[in-house]
Amino acid sequence: MDKFKTIALFMSTIETGSFSATAKKHATDPSTVSKAIKRLEDQLGLQLLYRSTRQLSLTSAGQKYADTVGSLYQQLESCEHELKSANNSYSGALKINLPVSYGRVYMLPMLSQFKKAYPDIQLDVSFNDQYVDMISNAVDVSIRSGTLNDSRLVAQKLSPMTFVICASSDLVTTQKIDVTNEGLVVFPWVLFRFKQTGKTMPINFNYQGRHINVEPKMVTIVDDGEAMVKMCAEGLGLCLMPHFNAKALVVAGKMKVVAKLDEFPNSGVFIVYPKRKDLPKRTQVFIEFVKGYLNEIGESSSKTWLDTSVNPR
Template sequence: MMDKLRLLEIFLATCDGGSFAAAAKSCGTDPSTVSKAIGRLEAQLALTLFQRSTRRLSITEAGRRYAATVRSMMQELSCCERELKQLNDRPGGVLRITCAVCYGHLYLRPMLQAFSQRYPAIQLDLQLNDLYVDLIENDIDIALRTGYIKDSRLVARRLSPMDFLVCASPGYLAKHGTPICADEFTQHAWIGFRIKQTQQLQPILLPDADGNYQPTALQPRHITDDGEAMAQLCADGGGFAQLPHFLAKEGLQSGALVSLYPYYRPPEPDNGVFAIYPKRDYLPARVRVFLDGLLEFLEAQGEGAHHTWAEQLTPLVSFRH
């Protein structure tokens, strides 16, 4: 007796092929078998799925609704089977990662040794690059980026918000004083950041007298397109810089930098650090375990999809509303 799953496969093949002959060819059987299978399915359902004539086969409204449900069910079953198979597969092969340079040095590199020891069958191919690359065209498994470009072929998973901190060195503040609001910055040196992708300067947002962040027109004394260089120039006393939290972290922990004001977080959905990867029915095991390891590492740093450690900082200057 033909099982139900086989009946459903033949039913979908008939829907797609438009005839018993086409379905028979797709399923590796003969038109008579297909016709009998459809008749058996209709008898079980007590429904007419196809209208038959000597010239054509037409699907009924009931057949269309049933096909949509069956197709969805079959896709879910197939996806589940692949995922279960992957759970039993040992993660391995080449894992191709592209990552923003600063984030790669400061966050990604520190986790890779432990990751490689845990998954010795995975070979890392790491590309540090601040320019966006086509993941599919370049056969990249995953990209770690600040912000993302909307692309229906890709999945963007937020790793954390990107919080900005206005920083300076203690030495600079001791020599030049601490500005209380944006209007007082005109007398101070500023370190600007040039975005490689656009060659534009990153906008500067500073708090007004009420602590609300506003775009501020300032002429930087120094400009760089390297985030780590910007943080180091700031720590060396070169002036103020508005640093992403991951660039400011090391300097704040060592005391080389001071955070002046409460963090600024740009509005969602585009703000943040994202893991971006091609849209697939299921993730290769090497990508899945890498994502799991990265999320575990970030959580240990006090970061998650909707929070960073910057929320816990006590700023040098606070504001009353």
């Protein structure tokens, strides 16, 4: 039995005046209580209680010990109660890390709804496409795309990570676009540059079981996802982008999906949180709120809006 539990039994015995009443309070038996306090006395080398058939009473050493540990015990109990209450309430700080484009396009509208529903949860939101160590940075929840390999984290899939080739509505109307190496290389492209590496996203994918790798001759390069999509819609070229970047302008009719690419193995969009026994209520409710919101806009672990809104080639 740990020291804290033993002290709890000792303090309860002082309060109740008997081993049997203490045993009932702690859902154990009087013998266990008596033995625990006897072990405490043996560890201290002091007698804490006078025992008689009628009553228990404190020795002078027992009184001094009770005065000292009693205060500490009450502080610990109060601290535990506050921590448990905070963990089990829809309040407190929630630190969230979001990828830039997905966060702006999908999560910003949702965050305002969540805050209205749970005003006592304090949101601390960062937008970052670089790798963030959730443990060392004390991040409660993160949304990540691609593949995940970290045994310290739990990941729930929010949706597939579907990529599409898009073009402006005018371009699709006026020109035939063949989704082949030869058909795609003749068009200008808007390419995305990763800020962390300086490299551009390659036009390298599988489409309807065929591998395609294009090295475009005419390119516009940009390192911002929203700007990339708008440039594509304005007719600067074809563009390879994730489904969440494409949605708004496709739905608005300013851009068309030319091709929905084959899924990359083991990829997806995930909501991620550190592995722990007792997940705070504020974290649990945020995860469920995100999943519910995505379901309302046509996304789930097995589909994206593309599967219901458009019929790409």
